[in-house]
Amino acid sequence: xxxxxxxxxxxxxxxxxxxxxxxxxxxxxxxxxxxxxxxxxxxxxxxxxxxxxxxxxxxxxxxxxxxxxxxxxxxxxxxxxxxxxxxxxxxxxxxxxxxxxxxxxxxxxxxxxxxxxxxxxxxxxxxxxxxxxxxxxxxxxxxxxxxxxxxxxxxxxxxxxxxxxxxxxxxxxxxxxxxxxxxxxxxxxxxxxxxxxxxxxxxxxxxxx
Amino acid sequence: xxxxxxxxxxxxxxxxxxxxxxxxxxxxxxxxxxxxxxxxxxxxxxxxxxxxxxxxxxxxxxxxxxxxxxxxxxxxxxxxxxxxxxxxxxxxxxxxxxxxxxxxxxxxxxxxxxxxxxxxxxxxxxxxxxxxxxxxxxxxxxxxxxxxxxxxxxxxxxxxxxxxxxxxxxxxxxxxxxxxxxxxxxxxxxxxxxxxxxxxxxxxxxxxxxxxxxxxxxxxxxxxxxxxxxxxxxxxxxxxxxxxxx
Numbered sequence: 202x203x204x205x206x207x208x209x210x211x212x213x214x215x216x217x218x219x220x221x222x223x224x225x226x227x228x229x230x231x232x233x234x235x236x237x238x239x240x241x242x243x244x245x246x247x248x249x250x251x252x253x254x255x256x257x258x259x260x261x262x263x264x265x266x267x268x269x270x271x272x273x274x275x276x277x278x279x280x281x282x283x284x285x286x287x288x289x290x291x292x293x294x295x296x297x298x299x300x301x302x303x304x305x306x307x308x309x310x311x312x313x314x315x316x317x318x319x320x321x322x323x324x325x326x327x328x329x330x331x332x333x334x335x336x337x338x339x340x341x342x343x344x345x346x347x348x349x350x351x352x353x354x355x356x357x358x359x360x361x362x363x364x365x366x367x368x369x370x371x372x373x374x375x376x377x378x379x380x381x382x383x384x385x386x387x388x389x390x391x392x393x394x395x396x397x398x399x400x401x402x403x404x405x406x407x408x409x410x
Numbered sequence: 411x412x413x414x415x416x417x418x419x420x421x422x423x424x425x426x427x428x429x430x431x432x433x434x435x436x437x438x439x440x441x442x443x444x445x446x447x448x449x450x451x452x453x454x455x456x457x458x459x460x461x462x463x464x465x466x467x468x469x470x471x472x473x474x475x476x477x478x479x480x481x482x483x484x485x486x487x488x489x490x491x492x493x494x495x496x497x498x499x500x501x502x503x504x505x506x507x508x509x510x511x512x513x514x515x516x517x518x519x520x521x522x523x524x525x526x527x528x529x530x531x532x533x534x535x536x537x538x539x540x541x542x543x544x545x546x547x548x549x550x551x552x553x554x555x556x557x558x559x560x561x562x563x564x565x566x567x568x569x570x571x572x573x574x575x576x577x578x579x580x581x582x583x584x585x586x587x588x589x590x591x592x593x594x595x596x597x598x599x600x601x602x603x604x605x606x607x608x609x610x611x612x613x614x615x616x617x618x619x620x621x622x623x624x625x626x627x628x629x630x631x632x633x634x635x636x637x638x639x640x641x642x643x644x645x646x647x648x649x650x651x652x653x654x655x656x
Contacts, residue, residue: 204526206641207610215639226506226647256488263457294644303648305506309641319644326617327645327652328513330504330521331625331636333595333611336602341529351527356487357578358452361528363426387458388427391487 204355205309205393206332209348212311214402218353219290219310220393221245223280223297226305231277237302238278242271244300248292250282254392262386262396281355285397291318298322349402354389363388371406378403411453413440417465424459424466427452429578430530440465448530448578449473449481451488477571480533483555484577491555500581501553504614504643511651518588518625519614522598525579529607533559534573536580539609540566542601543584546593551583588615591628599634616652 205220223241225234245253246267254260257273284290290308297306308315312329319326335342342348343361350364351357367385370376376384382399413433420438427433432446433453442453453459453466473479483491484499491499502510503521513519522539525531540550544566550557561569586594591613598611613636615625629636 204523204610206612206637206639207526208639212638218639220641222505224502224505226502226509229506229509230648259455259457265457297644297646301646303646305508305647306644307505307641308644309639311638312636312640312642313638315640315642319642324644324646325621327508327643327647327650328504328614328616329623329643330519330641331613331629332640333613333629333634334637335527335608335610336599337605337608338529339608342527342608348527357429357526357528358450358487360427360429360452362428362431366426388452388455390455390458 204352204357206330207352209345209352214349214398215311216287216314217285217401218395218398219284219287219308221280221282221284221290221293222307222309224305224307225278227277230303234304235274235278237304238274238280239271240300240302241280241297241304242267244296245280245282245293248284248289248296250289251285251397252386252392252394253282254390255279255281256390259390260386260392260394262383262394281392283393283395285395287314291321294318294324295322298324350385350399353394353399355391355393356389358388358390359385359394360388368403368406371403378407411442411447411449411451411466412469413442414465414467415439417463419463419465421462424453424461427459429528446576447481448485448576449478450485450578451482477575480559480572480575481577484580499555499577499579501551501583503583503612504641506647507614507643508645508647508650508652511654513585513614513616514654515616515618515652516588517585517615517654518591519583519585519612520594520598521612521614522582523579523610523612524582524605525577525607526610527608530576530578531580531607532574532576533568533580535605535607536582537566537568537573538605539582539598539601542566542597543582543594546590546597548584548586548594551585554581554583556580556582588624588628591625592632595632595634
C-alpha cells in the first residue's frame with residue numbers, strides 16, 4: 202500500500218500535503234483503462250503537482266518526464282501524485298468529477314479537509330482508511346523529526362540514514378533546504394513524496410543552526 | 411543485491427541510501443551484508459543512487475526460485491507478485507474499494523503493516539500477529555501474497571523456509587463484521603507488546619448513507635483515536651459496490 206495515511210507531522214504541516222491516487226481495479230475495470238489514466242495524467246499535470254511518478258519509471262524529482270510516465274503505464278495502470286496545497290487538491294477532485302471516467306479515486310490528507318471538499322461538490326465518499334498509529338517497539342524508531350520525512354515515501358524506501366546525514370549537511374550549511382528536499386526524495390519511486398513540505402521541514406534546521 | 415568488487419571505486423555514495431544499513435565499506439570496497447539486505451532495489455536504481463561505476467547488481471539466480479525471493483516481493487514496490495496481479499506488497503485495499511467491494515457496509519477491513527516505519531520484519535514476527543488473530547477465527551485476505559506463505563492459514567503459521575527472511579514490511583490484511591472490531595483491536599494491542607518490531611495499523615470502513623462513520627464511536631470506547639490524516643475513497647469508480655450480496 203502507499204501508506205499515505207500514515208504520514209507523521211504536526212496538523213499544520215499535514216495541511217499542505219495531499220496524495221491523489223487514481224487506480225484501475227485489477228480484474229474488474231482495468232481492461233482498456235490505459236487511455237483513461239493517460240487523460241488523468243494530463244489533467245493532474247495541468248493543475249501542477251509537486252511530485253508525480255510511477256514504480257516503473259521513478260519520479261519527476263529524479264529526472265523523469267510526463268511522457269515517460271505516460272508511455273510506461275502498466276496493464277493495471279495507476280496515477281499517483283502529490284499536491285502541496287488544499288486548493289490544488291480541491292481542483293483535482295472537481296475536474297475528476299467532471300471527467301467521470303469510472304476509475305477509483307482516493308485522496309489522502311487531513312480527513313476534515315477532504316470531507317469538506319466532497320461536501321462542496323456534493324460527492325458521497327465511499328470508504329475511508331484510518332491510521333490508528335504505530336504500535337510495538339517504538340523505542341527503536343528514529344526521532345519524530347526524521348519520521349516526518351521518512352513517512353512521506355509510500356513504500357519505505359527513503360532511508361533514515363540518508364535523512365539524518367542530509368539534516369546534518371543542512372545544519373552545517375553544506376546543502377540548501379531545497380537541494381536537501383530533492384535529494385532525499387529520489388528513492389521514493391511512486392511519486393507521492395512531497396518536496397515542498399520537505400523543504401519547509403529542512404528550513405527549520407537552517408534557522409536553528 | 412551484490413557489489414562487483416572489480417568495479418566498485420569505494421566512493422561510499424550508496425551507503426546512506428540503504429534503509430537497513432546493509433552496505434558498508436571493507437578495505438575501501440562497498441560490501442552488502444546479505445542478512446540485512448531486504449532486496450528493495452534502492453541501490454541498483456540508476457536514478458536513485460547513481461553509482462558512477464554501475465557496480466551494484468541483482469544476482470537473479472540466487473534470489474528467484476529460492477525463499478529469498480520474498481524479500482524482493484515484500485520490499486520492492488516495482489515488483490508484482492503473481493498472486494495479486496498488482497504492484498506492491500498488499501492488495502489495492504481502499505484504493506479500489508468502491509468497485510471491488512472488498513469492505514462493504516457493516517464490515518471493517520484491518521491491515522497490520524509489520525515493519526513500517528523503517529524497522530523491517532521477519533515472518534517469525536509476523537506469525538506472532540497472525541497466530542493471535544487466527545485464534546479469533548480471522549480469515550486472512552486471499553489476495554495478499556502473505557497468505558500464500560502460510561503453511562496453515564487457519565492457524566496463521568508460516569512455512570519454515572520463510573520464517574527468518576527479512577522484508578521491508580508485510581501487511582496482514584483481513585475483513586470482519588463490525589461487531590468483532592473491539593475484540594480484534596484489543597487482541598492487536600496486546601500482541602503489539604510481544605513483537606520486536608513495529609507495525610502501522612489501518613482500519614477501513616464504508617460511510618453510511620447519511621455520511622456518518624460507524625467505527626468512530628467504537629474507537630472512542632477503545633480510546634484509539636484515528637490520526638488527523640486518512641485515505642478517503644471518493645466513490646468515483648464504476649461499477650459501484652457498497653453492499654455485500656447475500
